[in-house]
Amino acid sequence: MTGRVLRPEGPQPAAPGLIRLGTRRSRLAVAQSTQVAQEIAKATGADVALVTVTTEGDISRTPLSQLGGTGVFVSALREALLAGDCDIAVHSLKDLPTAPCPGISLGAVPLRADPRDAWCARDGMTLAEMPPGSRVGTGSPRRAAQILSRRPDLVIEDIRGNVDTRLARVGVDLDAVILAAAGLERVDRTEAITERFALDVAPSAPGQGALAIEVRSEDLDEVLLSRALQALDHAETRSAAAAERELLAALEAGCAAPVGATASVADGWLALRATVYQADGQSQLESVMGVAWNGSSDSEGIARNLGNKVARDLLERGAAQLADLGPRGERS
The missing domain is CATH 3.30.160.40 (Porphobilinogen deaminase, C-terminal domain)
Structure with missing residues (x-):
């Protein structure tokens, strides 16, 4: 029997047969966490409750390159996990710091989605078709360098915000933005993509397109969680x-x-x-x-x-x- 995916308001107490899944509040984070929750519910028959957490990266408007590293999207979720407010936490793998976190283990890495970067431009233009001086929005120094290596005549603008916010600026004050193809797929916005960059030309951020499922180290052998992690891991x-x-x-x-x-x-x-x-x-x-x-x-x-x-x-x-x-x- 397939379990249910629950979206309760407020904290959810631990209960037998229930797995509490911690996620950021953004539309993309909830979408990808819901997919994980559905897989867990199908594989284990357990009910899965989404527990939303606000991270520093969600509320700060400071450019990511100045905000303090990958942990800005991760720390609050890890704190909730260690505090027992959730049983597992779902992250975008590219947001996960490489240093180990005491008390927390990487329980599963599910099958990766498209790891490529997506070019989203006005009038359906590809990168090669953009007029000189076109304004391109990205918060990633890697993406900025890759674009400038191919089109040094373009102007890079630092941007923040969720997927919809960034896409809304195309054709207004920006001519194009660059986003992860996987994220656009997860929120059903692939119609905005005008080009997907080949990985041998524009290798993506380490971990892009993949998810990380973290669990308290002491719970790795817990029967229900172990079944869930084994079903997810690729x-x-x-x-x-x-x-x-x-x-x-x-x-x-x-x-x-x-x-x-x-x-x-x-x-x-x-x-x-x-x-x-x-x-x-x-x-x-x-x-x-x-x-x-x-x-x-x-x-x-x-x-x-x-x-x-x-x-x-x-x-x-x-x-x-x-x-x-x-x-x-x-x-x-």
Whole structure:
């Protein structure tokens, strides 16, 4: 029997046969958390209640590159999890700090959605068709550098806000915005996409398109939660994410760093492509490596080793100086 997905008002007390799922309040976060809740309810037969939490990243209008790193979208959810206000928490994996969090474990990484960046422009134009001087909105230094590397004649504007807010500015005070294709798919706004950037041209943020399901470490073996996590976890996506995140950690870079990385598993091979950009996009370093992958118990360790190896290659070739990387990159 499939359980129900509940959206109660206010905190929900723990109860037998109920899994409380913590999520941010944004439309996108609730949409992707609802999808996770539906999968859990189907796999376990348990009722799943969404517990919404407001994070610093949701209420601050400060540019993300200045706000303090990836943890601005994560910390409040983790606090709710540790306080027992929810049983699991759903994050966009690209928002998750690479440093471990005491008392919390990464319980599952579901099958990844489209990891590409989406170009959303007025009049259905592609990047190549944009007139010189067109104004492009993004809050990502990586996306800004990638656009400037291909079209240095465009003007980058820093923007914040949810998906609908950003799209509403296209054709008003902006000519285009760049968003994650996965996010647009999850909120049914794919009609706004005029181009999806190829990953070999514009590698995405580490973890983009994937979700992270966190759980209290002490609850990993709890029967109902264990069944839910096993149903959600996707081995290939988990290994790809591990490679990308280890690269980010080894580079000592956070969300403010212009770093793109995309890993994938195919035909028993895990490949990782990573690019570090100069902020103005006029210079970049790329590294591509791979390793045999068979889904064994040590696959995640193999993936992390690959990420570390690619990072060392980039650092040896001057990536830290090129992109001003260092200990202040990961602030959370």
